Amino acid sequence: MTAPDISKLKIERNPATASARPARRRWVRPVLAGAVLLAVAAIASKQINGSANVETVTVAQSYPSQSYTLLNATGYVVAQRKASLSSKATGRLEWLGVLEGSAVKKDEIIARLENRDVSATLGQAQANIKVAQANLEQGQAELADAQANFKRTGELLAQKFITASAYDAAQARLSKARANIAGYQAAIAAAKASAQVAQVALDQTLIRAPFDGVVLTKNANVGDNITPFSSAADSKGAVVTIADMSTLEVEADVSESNLSKIRVDQPADITLDAFPELHLAGTVSRMVPTIDRSKATLLVKVRFSEHDARVLPDMSAKVAFLSKAVPPEDRQAVTSVQAAAIATRDGKPVLFVLDGEKVRQVAVTQGRKLGELVEIRGVKAGDKVVLTPDAKLHDGATVSLNKK
Template identity: 80%
Template sequence: MATPDISRLKIERGATTQVPGQRSKRRRWIKIALVVIVAGIGGKVAMGQFSGKASVDTVTVAQTWPSQSYTLLNATGYVVAQRKAALSSKATGRLEWLGVLEGSKVKKDEVIARLENRDVSATLGQAQANVKVAQANLEQGQAELLDAQANFKRTAELLNQKFITASAYDTAQARLTKAKANISGYNAAIAAARANAQAAQVALDQTVIRAPFDGVILTKNANVGDNITPFSSAADSKGAVVTIADMDTLEVEADVSESNLSKIRVDQPTEILLDAFPELHLAGTVSRMVPTMDRSKATLLVKVRFVDRDPRVLPDMSAKVAFLSKAVPPEDKQAVTAVQPAAIVTRDGKPVVFLLEGDKVRQVAVTQGRKIGELTEVKGVKPGDKVVLAPDAKLHDGALVSLAKK
């Protein structure tokens, strides 16, 4: 087979062949693309300029308390009752009656619960019967004493008349002495019987659980039918029946850092805020400072007493305590409306804010008050309103705005 001749095959390396008019068309398309890009950019700029929507930042009008101006230190803690007791019985027995529930208000010495006491009642009845027996013996002894005294008197007269012997006189005298001695024994027996009856009465009283002070039942730890023991050592038995607290002794226990102890003192005015009721601000005062530090936390336990009381305050509520430089005057005990100072600007010589309403702003005249912390008191808007922060001089009433992206 003959070999192909490829000597005639070659590549032209000269100038490239170009279709007539191709370069001019290419330049024309480039110009069109540039015009479209410039027009798009210009359109976006024009839309931004002529839509009237200015980009703004907003802040929320807040509700604040003037007492913040007097606050030296804040601490957290819990509400506790200084007078609190877990009520049980010194006797052991089955709970027969329970007359309270959680939240029940009781008075001092009011009967709260009662254990079965038939055996103790029987012992008391026996002891009281023994007292009556001892009293009957005393009456019998007194009768014998009267008879012995009369017999001794007759014997003495007969002896003086020589009608009886001296031995008969001695016998009468011995009988009288014995009768007197029996009276002392009968009196002692009565005292012993009464002591036994008193002990039985105490044992009976111990089966009745009474309120030691005026208070409110916090928890119910046992039910009717449960076995009650003093130390709850037996299986399936209960110790305390109920837990009671005196609500008039509620205090807040707060931990204060060791580095801030110079800012607090006894009888210092405070303001107590409860997490459960944020709108509730109660006046208080430093009652006492526990004279020992918690080494692990480097804190001191400070107890704050309530000056203002509210029935909604309950033990173990979490609370915040603001230690104040002075007591809050009556005019500062109400919350006020405040906003960041940068939101207030001057228009026509008057302070105004721009209230956000949808995508528009409305110019609202306000009255400025005092400075409270980082905010300024204002009147004319309400808490929760959105206002423009640091509005520029071009912003006007009714202007369209958009929120700036952060």
């Protein structure tokens, strides 16, 4: 068998084909080197410019009374003297003289029902009094005449000028006149009683304030039918609701596990959710002697030791029960900050206040410790300062906020 001739076979060595793959790899190394250089430059720039991720806190206003707090509780402002006013009579509301927020005085007329029929009855009763009084005057005249006639008949009988029967008739007339006087006096008393009944009925159509207070709600309008003792259709019961603002208290629920920290006449600090900057002194007035089984709490009532016109019924409130009364010098708010925000530079306490993208080193003076906060002077409430500043952080350093 003849061997194949492979002398004509050859491998084509094309320079372009041989260098194609290495050519594709030439750009990779310069790109990687450039990326590394850029990363190094960024890190170096960050170190040069002093940029660092930091967390910030806000300088706040605090009250030294916080250091006296034994227990905190929440509750609502409640008026201890509150009344829904209506009339005992039934009728159409003819006049209403108050609105929500109106201040009223005790016995002041605030509304009136239609009362012309009752006024007419009262007028009739008063006229009957006058008739009875006129009858009494007539009876008194008759009594005087009967007394004079009886006196004359007695003298004539003594002189035998008249008979005994005439004398007896005069005596009977006198007794009748005296009896008529008693009847007339009783008629006057009855007429006055009737007038009093009519006056009471008239007064029942007038709605008066039982105590000094402020109108909280207006439940009826002029023209509404007032039926306080029934549930008739299209009728109203109470016309207005008033409260005595001097009796406002905070009712707070306290867990029974914390009752050992509460006592009657204990000082307290009251704040309102509507006015968090307003702190009012209070005192525990009483503790309701029963436990709410569903919540395992006791109702504690705290009265206001000082009053403010902004306090309204049903406001949400927070009560801090204190170990002792707050001295006057501790009643004012002070500037405070978390202790971890205070750094030391050259042996002095400083804060790093955020100013745009940079921080400003501010020398401060430390004061009392208020729980987790420290009283501070040198900055103002609302300033944002760096929390736990690094030892390398310096005045004018560029920072970025930690997004955590």
